[in-house]
Amino acid sequence: MPELPEVESVKNGLNKLISGKAITNVDVLWINIIKDPSISEFKERIAGQVIEAVKRRGKFLLFFLTDDVLISHLRMEGKYRLENTDVPRTKHTHVVFELDSGEELRYLDVRKFGKMSLIAKEKWTQHPSMLKLGPEPTNEELKIKHLVNALKKTERPIKACLLDQTIVAGVGNIYADEILYDACIHPERKGKSLQLDEIKDLRNSIITIINKAVDKGGTTIRTYSNAFGTEGGYQTYLSVYGKKDEKCSRCQHTIKKIKVAQRGTHYCPYCQK
DNA sequence: CGCCCATCCTGAGCGC
DNA sequence: TGCGCTCAGGATGGGC
The missing domain is CATH 1.10.8.50 (Helicase, Ruva Protein; domain 3)
Structure with a gap:
């Protein structure tokens, strides 16, 4: 059950694996993972954007793309895996981001509890999930x-x-x-x-x-x-x-x-x- | 407004 | 062996 330390570790790994790569196409295999916008808008907007960096806020992963931010919550058992396209997708693969490198960034989630949102870069801090978050548990922020x-x-x-x-x-x-x-x-x-x-x-x-x-x-x-x-x-x-x-x-x-x-x-x- | 509770999901573990 | 039940739980939205 990923909490802040686990999400931080995932974030660090993703930065090494996918920063600078472009997303050419998105497959959504379980629609309830996508919270907003609509599935079609989610797919259309992401295609063509470059993953500039992956960050974290609370337990949320933040994929900073060319124009948008992908906000991803792993909930109980969500995972990201980078695989070559020839590796078969398992039954727990629910969202696939095809990359220009010929690889796929796959979102896996046995319980299907995870959620993703896509929001314009200049508005990401205004997303409802972000607005509710309290301070990070650090000496500087937690007063x-x-x-x-x-x-x-x-x-x-x-x-x-x-x-x-x-x-x-x-x-x-x-x-x-x-x-x-x-x-x-x-x-x-x-x-x-x-x-x-x-x-x-x-x-x-x-x-x-x-x-x-x-x-x-x-x-x-x-x-x-x-x-x-x-x-x-x-x-x-x-x-x-x-x-x-x-x-x-x-x-x-x-x-x-x-x-x-x-x-x-x-x-x-x-x-x- | 504050807080409780159901909901979403599946697999593991258990008793019979 | 296999069935059916319970449990695990983060965020959200409905309801009181």
């Missing part, structure tokens, strides 16, 4: 004051707040659990119950955990791999995610799994207050 404001009035559990992309962009279910463990905060604590020093700890944990995961090339739990097909390396650093019934490495108590905001949530009932 204490912003977190204080976002949390001070809400009754929602802090886990739900971390998953809310308007509060901070890029955190998903795995890193939310890891961040709360690192900050020693119970996932069911109401947002407004957090004290200032706890919010500072939380901010530090968000930045530290995400940075380290980026550094390790992301986490491979189920099926994630980057554009080169290589797996991430952060899974060996996980403290609670997927560790139900195992011992907490800090206090030796047993890691529990509960549901918070409809999401599987792992935590240590002794360390996380």
